[in-house]
Amino acid sequence: MVGTSAVADAMSGVSAGQQTPLIVANAATLTVAAKDPVAEGVVSLTLAHPDGARLPDWTPGSHIDLVLPDGTTRQYSLCGDRWDAHTYRIAVLREPSGRGGSAYVHDRLSPGDRVGVGGPRNHFPLVPSEKYLFIAGGIGITPLLPMVRQAELLGTEWQLLYGGRTRASMAFREELTAAYGERVHVVPQDELGLLDLAAWLGTPRADTKVYCCGPAPLVAAVERVCTPWPPYALRVERFTATAQAAPVREAPFEVELRRTGRTVTVTPDVSVLDAVRSAGADVLSSCEQGSCGTCMTPVLEGQPDHRDAVLADHERAANDCMLLCVSRSCGDRLILDL
Amino acid sequence: MTEALERAVVPPVSDADPFAHEILLDPEPLHQALREAGPVVYLSRYDVHALARYEHVHAALVDWQKFESGAGVGLANFRHEKSWRPPSVLLEADPPLHDAPRRVLREILAPPALRRLRTTWGALAEELVDQVLAGGTEFDGLTALAEAFPLRAFPDAVGLGPDGRENLLPYGTMAFNSFGPRNDLVEADAHRVAELSVWVNAQCARGALSEDGFGARIWAAADRGDLTYEQAPLVVRSLLTAGVDTTVHGLAACLYAFATHPEEWQQLRERPEMARTAFDEAVRWQSPVQTFFRTATTDVTIAGTLIPADTKILMFLGAANRDPDRWHEPDHFDPYRDPSGHVGFGMGIHQCIGQHVARLEAEALLTALARRVKRIHLTGTPRRHPNNTLRSWASLPVRVQPAA
Numbered sequence: 001m002v003g004t005s006a007v008a009d010a011m012s013g014v015s016a017g018q019q020t021p022l023i024v025a026n027a028a029t030l031t032v033a034a035k036d037p038v039a040e041g042v043v044s045l046t047l048a049h050p051d052g053a054r055l056p057d058w059t060p061g062s063h064i065d066l067v068l069p070d071g072t073t074r075q076y077s078l079c080g081d082r083w084d085a086h087t088y089r090i091a092v093l094r095e096p097s098g099r100g101g102s103a104y105v106h107d108r109l110s111p112g113d114r115v116g117v118g119g120p121r122n123h124f125p126l127v128p129s130e131k132y133l134f135i136a137g138g139i140g141i142t143p144l145l146p147m148v149r150q151a152e153l154l155g156t157e158w159q160l161l162y163g164g165r166t167r168a169s170m171a172f173r174e175e176l177t178a179a180y181g182e183r184v185h186v187v188p189q190d191e192l193g194l195l196d197l198a199a200w201l202g203t204p205r206a207d208t209k210v211y212c213c214g215p216a217p218l219v220a221a222v223e224r225v226c227t228p229w230p231p232y233a234l235r236v237e238r239f240t241a242t243a244q245a246a247p248v249r250e251a252p253f254e255v256e257l258r259r260t261g262r263t264v265t266v267t268p269d270v271s272v273l274d275a276v277r278s279a280g281a282d283v284l285s286s287c288e289q290g291s292c293g294t295c296m297t298p299v300l301e302g303q304p305d306h307r308d309a310v311l312a313d314h315e316r317a318a319n320d321c322m323l324l325c326v327s328r329s330c331g332d333r334l335i336l337d338l
Numbered sequence: 339m340t341e342a343l344e345r346a347v348v349p350p351v352s353d354a355d356p357f358a359h360e361i362l363l364d365p366e367p368l369h370q371a372l373r374e375a376g377p378v379v380y381l382s383r384y385d386v387h388a389l390a391r392y393e394h395v396h397a398a399l400v401d402w403q404k405f406e407s408g409a410g411v412g413l414a415n416f417r418h419e420k421s422w423r424p425p426s427v428l429l430e431a432d433p434p435l436h437d438a439p440r441r442v443l444r445e446i447l448a449p450p451a452l453r454r455l456r457t458t459w460g461a462l463a464e465e466l467v468d469q470v471l472a473g474g475t476e477f478d479g480l481t482a483l484a485e486a487f488p489l490r491a492f493p494d495a496v497g498l499g500p501d502g503r504e505n506l507l508p509y510g511t512m513a514f515n516s517f518g519p520r521n522d523l524v525e526a527d528a529h530r531v532a533e534l535s536v537w538v539n540a541q542c543a544r545g546a547l548s549e550d551g552f553g554a555r556i557w558a559a560a561d562r563g564d565l566t567y568e569q570a571p572l573v574v575r576s577l578l579t580a581g582v583d584t585t586v587h588g589l590a591a592c593l594y595a596f597a598t599h600p601e602e603w604q605q606l607r608e609r610p611e612m613a614r615t616a617f618d619e620a621v622r623w624q625s626p627v628q629t630f631f632r633t634a635t636t637d638v639t640i641a642g643t644l645i646p647a648d649t650k651i652l653m654f655l656g657a658a659n660r661d662p663d664r665w666h667e668p669d670h671f672d673p674y675r676d677p678s679g680h681v682g683f684g685m686g687i688h689q690c691i692g693q694h695v696a697r698l699e700a701e702a703l704l705t706a707l708a709r710r711v712k713r714i715h716l717t718g719t720p721r722r723h724p725n726n727t728l729r730s731w732a733s734l735p736v737r738v739q740p741a742a
Contacts, residue, residue, distance in 0.1 A: 054400060054401070057402075057686070057687050059433070059434075059437045059441070060434075082433070083403050085401070085403055122441075125437070125438070125441055125564075126434075126437070126438075127438055127563050127564050127565075128438050128563075128565065128566045128569070129563070150434045153434055154434060154435070209563065232562050232563040233563070259611075277676070282612065282615050282674075282676070283678075284614055284615050284618055284676075284677070284678055285678040285679070286678060286679065286680075286683070286685070286689070286693075287685065287689070288678075288679075292689060292693070293448055293449045293694060294678075294693070294694075296449045296450075310448055310449075311450065312445070312450075315450045321449075321450065
């Protein structure tokens, strides 16, 4: 879900040369407030609302959909501080083939540019535990960063095993070791070889949760080592290509209100909620950030482009309802039960 | 800090007692006075700052970083005073401790998860309305409908056993009184605290709950490690505390609204799909939950007024919901209005987690009534019952005219 993998970017097949920047309507259009190198091949982006407004709340393990000006969408874990309600921070690894979303972020995106943001959603929540063992591989450190901070806040015992190709490639390494000292075990592969997971994880423990994020081989190895651990002790998030969303639609689409008998065109600068209201439909809403679920509306036909934080994956896939405040359409037409 | 103090605006001071009976029974004049006095008003009687304008109530509700709930959402400051019961892991908790219980319960009570209840509750509402009408056309709308329906629907959905359900309303009333000062309303409940708490706590145990309700799903989340086994019964307790009285008085607000607005009732009968919005409009108009407190985590400045760290802020949800700067003709009940954005359910990370349940209950009951009842008349003056938090009712005498 972290969406920074080489596989994910390579599959998108978007050539940097064809991109024409435009503002894509979405859950939120945010401004790149800062772009900073944080390791070899990794930049962090600080995102803020153009008006300085609060951003939707999030919890450690959450990711956002980042919609780049060319319409490609990538998912990145939030790795900033949620006590700062006004900015999001993500970190983006440049994938080697030099194509796709990460290349755009590295080569073209600049402070002041606008990006679309969906979510945040959390498939990797930090559950209560007496102890945590965190395992990060490379850029997989990003969702674990706020988890470590949270464990610290709670006064929970924790350790972090952090592997990477080289010391210089490991984002936030210095920040982590400076703040937490010996609880952070940094293992650059070129100096110390592969992670010794069996030794580090030790004997299965009922009072401990293991969190792992990183490339698929690392996650698979951790899963193997954790086989004797109690059920639900291990929580993982993989870099995956399968979860990449379709490019955001830049063209207007039509929404038919089946019961009202009207059809309205939704242009990129308007939410579906506002569009259907202007067509006379009464739709109740509340947070208008995709997090409360009040404006959930039955979908009769068409494929919604879900951008909310409420629906689970299987509920999204069913295509039978959507949150009108933030979600849009993948195709030319949606038919709603309104 | 020094600079902030120098620039601070001295807020208007009021010695009004928002928890006095006459104000609880008729809060609008005080709400108006507070809104007009300024964005922040100091209530000298309780040494708290009060917010009554929509803009500032909304801003404080969403800003959990500066306005915490963990020190209690009533007048008592849990940093210095002990709560009358173990604090709620939802209402009286902040991130990060708030995260896991909120996530678990949010999923259990999310709109997609409630779909299967729509049919059940629709049938249940029809059955209740038929029963009530079979017994006569004059009755107390509060007990016969507004209390009877949630008391049938909700405890079953949670998975409670059949015995002792009569304790739910008194327990809720007591809990909502406890957010105010220790006045006569709290004293009046005092003799039942132990007994009611014992009953409610017993219902939160796994063995007391059916296998397919919200309660069982909360315990199943603990089995998956998403909650601790210590948190699970407290999450069930949240449902039992906050899920009944609030809905009862929200439904009573609907009945009162339609009894006093017969044309709007006629419109609802023609377009029953308006029920959901009408319920939210009634929640805006009457604000069943009138007030909640927060505690400043640091020195906070609101519209120039310094709120010192560790002091309480009283948010008047009911006043915000009738702020003329936010709402057109705010005192008017208008089911055609768009009530979106009202703060009757709160806002932000503590926004009522059961709001979709409440809407579904309201939709079921209003739809069933609209089908069977042509008109609702008041046959006497409805009576309020004072509560430190709830805009609650004592009776709602009505006569209905059944549809042909």
